[in-house]
Amino acid sequence: MKNRFFSLLTLCIAALLFTGCGQQPQEKKEELSTIYYEPKETVEATEKPEVEVEIELKPELELKSETEPEIEEPEENRIETEQSETKTEDIEDVETTEKIEVSIPSQEQYWNLNYFDLYQYLTDCGFENITESTENLGPENSVIYAEYNDWVFSIYTSAYGQYANLFITRKDVTGGFYRAFDYSDDRTKIIIAINKQADMVHQVTIEALEDAIKGIIEFDNSKTHEKPYPIIENFIYPD
Numbered sequence: 001m002k003n004r005f006f007s008l009l010t011l012c013i014a015a016l017l018f019t020g021c022g023q024q025p026q027e028k029k030e031e032l033s034t035i036y037y038e039p040k041e042t043v044e045a046t047e048k049p050e051v052e053v054e055i056e057l058k059p060e061l062e063l064k065s066e067t068e069p070e071i072e073e074p075e076e077n078r079i080e081t082e083q084s085e086t087k088t089e090d091i092e093d094v095e096t097t098e099k100i101e102v103s104i105p106s107q108e109q110y111w112n113l114n115y116f117d118l119y120q121y122l123t124d125c126g127f128e129n130i131t132e133s134t135e136n137l138g139p140e141n142s143v144i145y146a147e148y149n150d151w152v153f154s155i156y157t158s159a160y161g162q163y164a165n166l167f168i169t170r171k172d173v174t175g176g177f178y179r180a181f182d183y184s185d186d187r188t189k190i191i192i193a194i195n196k197q198a199d200m201v202h203q204v205t206i207e208a209l210e211d212a213i214k215g216i217i218e219f220d221n222s223k224t225h226e227k228p229y230p231i232i233e234n235f236i237y238p239d
Contacts, residue, residue: 102214102221107206116206118155118194122146125213127153132199135160141199151216155209157199158191164202168212168235173228177237179208208234 110121119130127148132141140159145152150172156165163183169176181188181204191200211232219230229237 102217104210104213104217107210115193116201118144118201118206121209122153126217132197141197144194144199144201148213148216149220153209153212155201155205157194157201159200162189164188164205164208166205166208166212168216168229170229175238177229177232177235179205179212180234180236181205181208 105121105124107116107121110117122130125148127146129145129147131145133143133145134140135142137159140157142157142160144155144157146155147153150170152169152171154165154167154169156167164179164181166179167176168178185204188202188204190203192203192206193199194201194206211234215230215232215235219225227237231237
């Protein structure tokens with residue numbers, strides 16, 4: 001009986017040992033599979049260098065922005081700018097032209113008491129073809145004509161009327177302009193001898209000649225003409 005029990009115990013022990021030996025490799029296999037899986041997670045974690053990729057690309061982007069050419073100005077804006085600069089240059093040229101200083105002889109040196117040497121004054125200012133006309137009003141000269149380039153000054157004497165009158169025309173333009181005198185001023189009634197024939201001209205007409213002559217000379221020297229005649233203060237022009 002004891003021998004049978006011992007044999008049975010021996011078989012049980014052997015079965016346990018056999019079962020333990022069979023499970024041990026399986027546990028090792030599970031451990032190996034676990035060990036193999038963990039490096040895989042480590043590899044996946046290290047294969048995501050998103051930050052490193054951005055850091056490597058950033059210098060390239062900065063270099064591209066530094067070397068990128070400047071955006072050209074649109075053609076329309078460039079044309080407007082060029083036109084604006086051209087207009088500015090043209091305005092400067094006009095202003096330079098309009099500021100020409102005209103120098104003509106002073107009237108003071110042609111006065112001698114109640115006599116004014118009108119013919120010499122006009123000649124020294126550059127006028128030519130100074131002539132007189134009676135205008136069919138009688139034997140006395142009623143108007144004196146004097147030419148400056150294409151301009152004709154008509155200086156009326158007291159024989160034409162009791163009021164001062166100065167009329168300016170241009171040879172190639174119809175009509176003309178004249179001095180607006182204040183006939184309420186008693187000075188418009190003062191008449192002065194202007195030549196040896198004792199033709200009489202109103203003193204205010206003689207005084208108005210200075211502005212008229214300067215205006216004509218400035219107009220002829222100017223490069224830009226908005227109208228066919230100069231704009232002179234105190235003169236009346238056609239519409």
